[in-house]
Structure formats: C-alpha cells, structure tokens
Amino acid sequence: MALLQISEPAASPVPHERRLAVGIDLGTTxxxxxxxxxxxxxxxxxxxxxPLLPSIVRYRDEARGVDVGYAxxxxxARDPQNTIVSxxxxxxxxxxxxxxxxxxPYRFIDEPGMVRLATRAGIKSPVExxxxxxxxxxxxxxxxxxxxxxxxxxxxxxxxxxxxxQATKDAAKLAGLNVxxxxxxxxAAAIAYGLDNAAEGTYAVYDLGxxxxxxxxxxxxxxxxxxxxxxxxxxxxxDDFDHRVYCWMIETAGIAPxxxxxxxxxxxxxxxAKENLTLHPNATIVATLSTGDRVDLTLTAxxxxxxxxxxxxKTLTPLKRALRDAQLTPFDIKGVVMVGGATRMPQIxxxxxxxxxxxxxxxxxxxxxxxxxxxxxxxxxxxxxxxxEDWLLLDVIPLSLGLETMGGLVEKxxxxxxxxxxxxxxxxxxxxxxxxxxxxxxxxxxxxKVPDCRSLARFELRGIPPMVAGAARIRVTFQVDADGLxxxxxxxxxxxxxxxxxxxxxxxxxxxxxxxxxxxxxTHAANDMVARALAEAQVEADMLVAxxxxxxxxxxxxxxxEERAAIxxxxxxxxxxxxxxDQRAISAGTKALxxxxxxxxARRMDRGVARALTGRRVDALT
Amino acid sequence: xxxxxxxxxxxxGVPARYGVDVEVLERAYRALQNEVHPDRHAVGTDxxxxxxxxxxARVNEAYRALKHPVLRAQYLLSLRxxxxxxxxxxxxxxxxxxxxxxxxxxxxxxxxxxxERALAIMLDAVRGExxxxxxxxxxxxxxxxxxxEARQRVRELKFLTKLADDxxxxxxxxxx
Numbered sequence: 001m002a003l004l005q006i007s008e009p010a011a012s013p014v015p016h017e018r019r020l021a022v023g024i025d026l027g028t029t030x031x032x033x034x035x036x037x038x039x040x041x042x043x044x045x046x047x048x049x050x051p052l053l054p055s056i057v058r059y060r061d062e063a064r065g066v067d068v069g070y071a072x073x074x075x076x077a078r079d080p081q082n083t084i085v086s087x088x089x090x091x092x093x094x095x096x097x098x099x100x101x102x103x104x105p106y107r108f109i110d111e112p113g114m115v116r117l118a119t120r121a122g123i124k125s126p127v128e129x130x131x132x133x134x135x136x137x138x139x140x141x142x143x144x145x146x147x148x149x150x151x152x153x154x155x156x157x158x159x160x161x162x163x164x165x166q167a168t169k170d171a172a173k174l175a176g177l178n179v180x181x182x183x184x185x186x187x188a189a190a191i192a193y194g195l196d197n198a199a200e201g202t203y204a205v206y207d208l209g210x211x212x213x214x215x216x217x218x219x220x221x222x223x224x225x226x227x228x229x230x231x232x233x234x235x236x237x238x239d240d241f242d243h244r245v246y247c248w249m250i251e252t253a254g255i256a257p258x259x260x261x262x263x264x265x266x267x268x269x270x271x272x273a274k275e276n277l278t279l280h281p282n283a284t285i286v287a288t289l290s291t292g293d294r295v296d297l298t299l300t301a302x303x304x305x306x307x308x309x310x311x312x313x314k315t316l317t318p319l320k321r322a323l324r325d326a327q328l329t330p331f332d333i334k335g336v337v338m339v340g341g342a343t344r345m346p347q348i349x350x351x352x353x354x355x356x357x358x359x360x361x362x363x364x365x366x367x368x369x370x371x372x373x374x375x376x377x378x379x380x381x382x383x384x385x386x387x388x389e390d391w392l393l394l395d396v397i398p399l400s401l402g403l404e405t406m407g408g409l410v411e412k413x414x415x416x417x418x419x420x421x422x423x424x425x426x427x428x429x430x431x432x433x434x435x436x437x438x439x440x441x442x443x444x445x446x447x448x449k450v451p452d453c454r455s456l457a458r459f460e461l462r463g464i465p466p467m468v469a470g471a472a473r474i475r476v477t478f479q480v481d482a483d484g485l486x487x488x489x490x491x492x493x494x495x496x497x498x499x500x501x502x503x504x505x506x507x508x509x510x511x512x513x514x515x516x517x518x519x520x521x522x523t524h525a526a527n528d529m530v531a532r533a534l535a536e537a538q539v540e541a542d543m544l545v546a547x548x549x550x551x552x553x554x555x556x557x558x559x560x561x562e563e564r565a566a567i568x569x570x571x572x573x574x575x576x577x578x579x580x581x582d583q584r585a586i587s588a589g590t591k592a593l594x595x596x597x598x599x600x601x602a603r604r605m606d607r608g609v610a611r612a613l614t615g616r617r618v619d620a621l622t
Numbered sequence: 623x624x625x626x627x628x629x630x631x632x633x634x635g636v637p638a639r640y641g642v643d644v645e646v647l648e649r650a651y652r653a654l655q656n657e658v659h660p661d662r663h664a665v666g667t668d669x670x671x672x673x674x675x676x677x678x679a680r681v682n683e684a685y686r687a688l689k690h691p692v693l694r695a696q697y698l699l700s701l702r703x704x705x706x707x708x709x710x711x712x713x714x715x716x717x718x719x720x721x722x723x724x725x726x727x728x729x730x731x732x733x734x735x736x737x738e739r740a741l742a743i744m745l746d747a748v749r750g751e752x753x754x755x756x757x758x759x760x761x762x763x764x765x766x767x768x769x770x771e772a773r774q775r776v777r778e779l780k781f782l783t784k785l786a787d788d789x790x791x792x793x794x795x796x797x798x
Binding site: 019150151180181222224321324377380381382383390392393394418419420421422423424479481482 | 652655656659660661664665675676678679680682683685686790793794
C-alpha cells in the first residue's frame, strides 16, 4: 500500500536484507514503540527524546486534524470533550459495559458492538481514535529507522476478549500497519525479562496498567515460554486509583457538581498526587476550579492505601484463580515480574510481596518492558532471527469460548487457558422434525448462562436437508489463531450434503457494526476461502481509498490537475468494484490505484522527510 | 508440514501406551511446535501461514489428548475401535455412583455457605482418587490389555475429573 507504507528507495538503511520491525505497546495511559537495534531492544523516543507517547487524541477545532500525545495532553483540561484519554477502555465495548459512564466527560453514542464518541470532528469509534495513536507511533518509527516498516507486533492485555482483540487489530490495520502478531502484554514482558536474565523456572507476571489488569503464570524452560494460565480484569487499572483519589477530594473538600473541564483538572491532580505518594509520605493537592473555588488538600500515604484497599484486593482474586488453573501454589513461583506504571505504588508491591512471600522483581522499567518484549518478538517474526535465537512462545486464550444451547445455557467448546492456535469441533443436532435451519450464537466467558457471557457473533446455518429430529449432524468448529482471534464455521454433514458458514468479525466491511460481520455461504470449505479472500480484498480496498482521500486532503498541492484526475478516476473504479463481489476486480482496482499513486506517495515521503529534517535542524541549533 | 494421517502417538514418536514419559512427550511437542508454530511462518505466503495454523493447532490438540489422563485413555481405546467417550452411555457401578452423589451433595452444601476450606479438602480427596484410577488404567491398558475394564475405569476417572472441576468452580465462586 504505497500511500501508507511510504518507502524511499534511496534511503534504504541497511545493506543486507534486514526487515524493519517494531513492537508497539498500545497502552491505556501511554504508548510506546520499540525495535531491536544491533541485537538489543530499544524504545524509540520522539524528536525531543521522550520515550512515552501519552495515549491521548484531540480532535482540533481549527483546520481538520488531530493532536496526539503530549500536545493533546496539554489541552485536555481545556477541551475535555474532544480530547480522548484512556480510549483503550472503550475498545470492543458497548455503552452498557460502563456502569459509571458519567465519570467520563465524553458524549457517548450507543451503537451495537462498540460505543462511539461524538467529537467536533464527527462521530469517532474507539478503533479510529486508537488508529491515530498507532499512526503517530508508526511515523515516529518510520522516521527513526529510515524506512518502511515490514511489520509490527501490537500488544494487548492478556485478558482482552475476542471483541477487544479484534478492535485492536482493526485499529492497526486502519493505521496502515502490517500486524505480524497481537501479543499478550504479560507475555511480552516475560520475553524481555526472561531473555535479559536467562531465567528458567515458573514465573508470575503481575501487570497493572492504566486501565487493565493481567496476571500470567508461565514457565521458561530451554528457550520455550509456555503460558500456563492467565487471568485478570480488563477494566481495572491505575485510572481507578486516580478516580478513588478524585472521589476523596470531592468529598473531603466538599466540591459541588462541576464542569467536565474541572473534572479533568481534578483527575489530573489526583494522578499527580498518586504518583507523588510513590516516593513521599504525603502529597499536596492544590487546584483552582473554573468557579473560582480553591482546593487545598493533603493526602497521606496511609489514607491513600485505605481508600484503595479494595482495588488492591481486587487484583488478588484473579491471581488466585490463575494459580489454581495452573495447579500451582504461591510457593511454586520462582519470581514475580512487575509490569505497568501502576505497580510503582508501594501498597501494590507490598500486597504482591506478601502474597508470594518474596519481594517482586522490578529491575526492568515497568513502563517499557512490554514494548521491549514486543520488539524482540517482532524482530523474530519478521525473520531477523540470529543463530541461537530459537526461543518459542506458547500462549493461551484467557476466556472460554462456547455456544448457546437449549435453555440459554453455554456449552463450552474451547476452555480458557487452552494453548493457541487451537481448533476444536463439537457436534450438534436438530431438535425438531424437518428442521432446516439452526441458529448459532457464539459467546465468550466463564459463566453458565448466556446473558452472563459476552456475545461475540450470531449466525444461522440454513439449507439443512429435512430429516427427523436428531438425525442431522452439525459440526461446529472453533478456530483460534496465534493472535487469539476466533473464527467459527458450521457444517451439516449427512448424505453428502454440506453447508458451512464462517464468522469472522472484521473492520470496514460494514459501517454499521465493526465488531460483528458474518460471511454466509452454503458451499464447501474451499469456497469459504474465496469468501475470505473477497472480504480481505474489500478491507484492503476500503483502507486504500480512505488513505488516498486523506492524502489528497493533506497534500493536494503536490499534484497536477491531470495527476489528480487520474488518481480520482482510479479511486472511483475501486469504489465501484468494491460494491460488487468480484474479488479479482476489486484487487485489480486496488493494484491500479496503488500504481497511479506511487509517485504521489514518493513526493509525500520527500515532504515528510524534509519536514522531519527541518525539525531536527532547528532542534540541533537550539 | 506435518503428516495429518499419523495418529497422535506416531506424531510425537512415542510408544502408544498409557504410561507416557511426560518429559519425552514434552520435548517432542516443543520440537514439533518449533517447526510448525505460526510464529515460525509469520512472513510466509498465505497458504504457508494457513498450513502452519492448522499444523500447530493439530499438534496442540494431540499434546492435550496425550497429556490429559482421561483423554489419553479414551484415545488409546479409540485406536482399538472402542468408544469410551460416549455421553449417552452412563452405566457406572451403583456404589461408585452413590458415593459420588453423596460427595456432590457435600460440595453443594459447602458451596452454599462458601466454605472454601471444606471445598479444598474435598478437591484434594477427589484428585487423590483420580490418581488411583490412573494407576489402575496403566496396569489395565499397558500390561493386561483388559479393554472392557479399562473402559469402566476411564468413565469413573472422567466422572471424578468433572467433579474436581465443579469443586474448582465452586471454590472460585466463594471468592467472587
């Protein structure tokens, strides 16, 4: 995809064929990008030397465009409704998932599958907001490494379910990235830690991020990282500690109901206080609200520990469950690796230390360790493995996958903590004479009743030949790939007649529902692949058209009228082909559009490099 | 990438016995995954990646079947054409069933009052009994070729394993 993955032939950085690969930690609070340079994983800083990118996106009011990172952070208290923080919490989540949505200053729009946010730049899905963060990191990496990225590894919380994973992968695709793998955050940390320390044995990774909590138990043995069990809470993190402090401030200072701007200001102050308490016994909180009211409080470490005790306790339950799933006790654990900025809190370290009967390991920067591990994995996946680097990673799915059966009960097909990739089938039958269709409802979760689990997809298998009840043999197959993403197919297998349906949620196929999209067919598995190829061609076409439009808007002046007309014509041809179902026509159109935009892409790259170089020169002078 | 026509024991190159050398099995499993895992084919063609996914999933499934005491016995019997996994065939000795029903009641009672300690003790007892069944299965399958009796033991073992899982769930529920 020329426009998105711009490459400059003359600037090819390394003589031998080393493929540029990066690891991206797409965090709730901060995001990072890292790569392996001369065999050593390093975080790539921005042009001011800052390793982190605050995961904050602001939709500007003046000309269209976005601020990402520190620029957005600086404006968040002034423009809270258009400045999206902690967007990770909304990935793959509906409005109904937020019991306390009033704590967020956004204008939410309830949509099936995933909540949307109304901003001054229009209605944005969490996938689009996340794509902005990923795009900023991608630009940073491309400029820093001096070439096109061959692929990326993006990390996700281990406890992310299928919808959250799919949303993350969609965001990366939307940002024009070639996703080599979605990698679980604690596993990434274990790679960085294990390879750094040449560790062997059974370890626990306690990962408390800004908005998510994971615990993974894994063994490191003879170059294999094998995850035994994982557990967690995908809606628990440092944010919640800030919120406790915020509530304490409101209550203690007797602050009346206030504006979104003041809420954001107070949340920032709460976070500062939390961070100060890592090193100091007291934190002073001073703020002036827009009403003119002044807040002047002192929060002691003891009070902070007391008001967050239930949150700390909430992390110990998943810990116990993970150990039990691995059939281990705390004494079997050789070391506990701490990951995520929130693990800097002394009360967390104390609680974890007491639980395992040993002080946790904190020798790697808890903010960076996930990105470093992701970079190591990206490097290996891209084919840059050095001799002797033959370690292997065996990960698991965090939550059981199953089907709805009679009476609204869940029949588990793939239990939690199954090693991925995994393919498993189960046979079902009809319960009525002459039944020709069957509804299939795919769910994820540990509870026995359907409404208590997350609904992933629904589809119908039609065309079952009429038979007496119980005679049909319907084989439902669940396949989870190495990214932890699920595809489900169903097939009726009697008297040579087969029917199959494949469910594969994907972004961009339908604007009505990002998370749920189904493919319906009545033919052989071979034809499923045709359907898959079509779906992929459609996604690619949509992304290229979107990228071309964006490029035309941003750098219109680089083109002559003739060139522009040629691009628009090719783009219209792709849009027209996209309406049909001829995969070859769509792919041919995409290819043609790619060709006609090639020069444009090169010119944009030159401009991008020129801007970057200009920026650097200014920096060097000051 | 792998030969899909091989049975699980052949796939790992281990003897088709109930008594498996876990370490040998584990080594064979890791060696295979080292070749076929999708991570080894991340930059391959679509066809290559699809094959890696299928091969790796098959190796995982085979490993699970041979590692799990119930599944391994069922698989060994299935290689001899004996179905020990049929859900509809639930005939078990009366005294065994009676003992387990009593146990289930005790579990339900302990779960009701969230008695985590009592549940943990019961879990240990059930797991201990399951281990005895495994020892018997090794004798019946590997030394005496007593398939019918083995089939009976497998079903009991399956029952005990399910009970252990249920107690586990009950313990989890006490923490919620």
